[in-house]
Amino acid sequence: MATNTAGTRAADTDVDAGTDADTDMDVDGQVSGAVPGVRHDTFTVECHLPAPPSTVFEAFADTPVRRRWFKLPGRQVSYDHDFTVNGGETASSVFTIPDAPPERLAYASRYLDITPGSRIVYAYTSHVDDVPRWTSLVTVELHPEADGTHVRWTEQAAFLTPSAEPDHDFPHLRGATRLRLNGLAAAVKSDANPVHQPGKQKSDG
Numbered sequence: 001m002a003t004n005t006a007g008t009r010a011a012d013t014d015v016d017a018g019t020d021a022d023t024d025m026d027v028d029g030q031v032s033g034a035v036p037g038v039r040h041d042t043f044t045v046e047c048h049l050p051a052p053p054s055t056v057f058e059a060f061a062d063t064p065v066r067r068r069w070f071k072l073p074g075r076q077v078s079y080d081h082d083f084t085v086n087g088g089e090t091a092s093s094v095f096t097i098p099d100a101p102p103e104r105l106a107y108a109s110r111y112l113d114i115t116p117g118s119r120i121v122y123a124y125t126s127h128v129d130d131v132p133r134w135t136s137l138v139t140v141e142l143h144p145e146a147d148g149t150h151v152r153w154t155e156q157a158a159f160l161t162p163s164a165e166p167d168h169d170f171p172h173l174r175g176a177t178r179l180r181l182n183g184l185a186a187a188v189k190s191d192a193n194p195v196h197q198p199g200k201q202k203s204d205g
Contacts, residue, residue, distance in 0.1 A: 039159040041170045046152050047181050051188045053117045053142040053149045059187050060120055060140070068190075069183030072105050085111050088122070104129050118142055134159045134173065151184075153177060 049056055059065050063081045074095030081089045088110040096102040109124035119142065125135040136157040143150040155177065159169050 036160075036162055039162070039166075039169075040157070041159070041173075042154070042156045043170075043174050043177075044152060044154045045174070045177055045181060046150065047185065048145065048148055048150055049185055049188050050148040053144050056142055056149045056151065056184075056188055057117045057120075059184055065187055069180065069187040072107060074103075074105060083111065083114070085114055087111055089124075106130075132160050133163070134161075134169070136173075151181065153181065 059069065061083045063083070066081065067079065070089075070091075072091050072093040072095075074093040077092045077094060079089075079091045088108065090106075090108045092104070092106045094102050095105055104127075106127040107124060108127075109122045111120070111122045113119065113121035120140040121138065123135065123137050126133050134157050136155045139152075139154045141152040141154075143152070155173070157170070157173060159166075163169055
């Protein structure tokens with residue numbers, strides 16, 4: 001199914017016409033560095049999965065299955081998942097690329113609404129090297145279809161700290177979500193069509 005995306009950016013406005021919004025004062029009354037404005041973007045990704053909503057829902061709820069499709073890039077350091085309202089998910093990793101220092105990635109979410117087999121709403125924040133880069137409200141809707149489930153994933157993101165290439169931040173998040181849904185599709189397909197593996201025989205030594 002075609003992917004539908006939309007991005008919006010909030011206009012920059014000053015609270016007070018007599019205030020310089022690009023500067024901040026430290027505790028000594030001195031002007032500190034410029035405070036970046038917050039960019040807001042919204043996008044929706046939709047896809048069809050050949051499994052009933054209950055199976056797709058379990059791919060979110062069941063921690064071992066979820067870990068097959070939800071992973072931070074790089075070497076995994078920690079992970080914890082509590083699929084309950086007011087529970088959440090935390091993960092951290094170390095990401096490295098050639099000729100660049102490693103980045104410490106961290107993710108933390110909180111579930112706000114869980115309707116079994118139908119809807120999941122949660123908010124999360126992503127950090128890079130302990131700096132909050134963006135926070136987002138995610139709504140996942142599961143609609144039954146004759147041959148599976150229609151998934152509608154909507155994110156309302158606030159980019160708090162721009163990267164070195166801020167124009168890439170929104171496309172990067174949207175693209176990462178598409179890849180994550182591809183992983184979800186593979187996990188659901190794997191559960192729907194398990195591969196039979198003969199049991200291992202005990203070795204005599």
